[in-house]
Amino acid sequence: MQPVCRRDLTVAAEHFIICEEMARHLLTDFELMILLATLRAGDEAYGVQIAREIERTSGRRVLLGAAYAALDRLERNELVTSTLGSPSPERGGRAKRFFRVTPRGLRAVKETRQALVALWQDLPQLKEKRA
């Protein structure tokens, strides 16, 4: 089988590892939305803000628990980082967790976009009719 990666690899195992790494960079639709909403929210992005941003732009109802599960997964994959803020009374003395997209996360967003655009192209069913 011909390697699908562009890099010239002589060792099959190394080829497999790099392809695996590339595959991991393609995000699910929810992960993509989370990362884009985090980018839109800026440096002060936290759970509620990210969920509201997704609801506002896509109309999709977001469960905060699902958003946090996705953010935890993204953090484990080093696509976002998080820091804890200061506790506040309106939150019952609990701290906010602020999220920030890493350069690797940004790259994953771009790669996913490229893959989606490539899939989108040349589909007659999706071509808009011009009046």
Added chain:
Amino acid sequence: MTTQPPRLALALLKRFVPGEEPLAGDLAEEFAAGRSRAWFWRQVLAAIAVHAFTRQGDERPLPRHVNLTASPLPDVGGLGLVALVGLMTVVMPQAWWLVLAAAVLGAVLGVVLIAINRARLG
């Protein structure tokens, strides 16, 4: 109207979702901003369900032993339960009606709660 979020929901969240503090804070913030108790409970139960069905990487949960009969010996809880069932059948078989009634009432209550929740959601 109280601005305190449901304490039982928060306790369940703390028990079943590790590192829940930021999530609990977000829920409390939304509740203070006018979200309903039903919304709060829905979010908490969903968070618990999501956590339960999401594998944390390669981390596997430690097996938990539940001793339903409070037996002091490990792995013999099932035998204790069988002994209790046998004893109840021999000494007071009419107590089974109570068990049956409790099961039926539980099922009826579940159906009623589902119907109420559906009617509320429209």
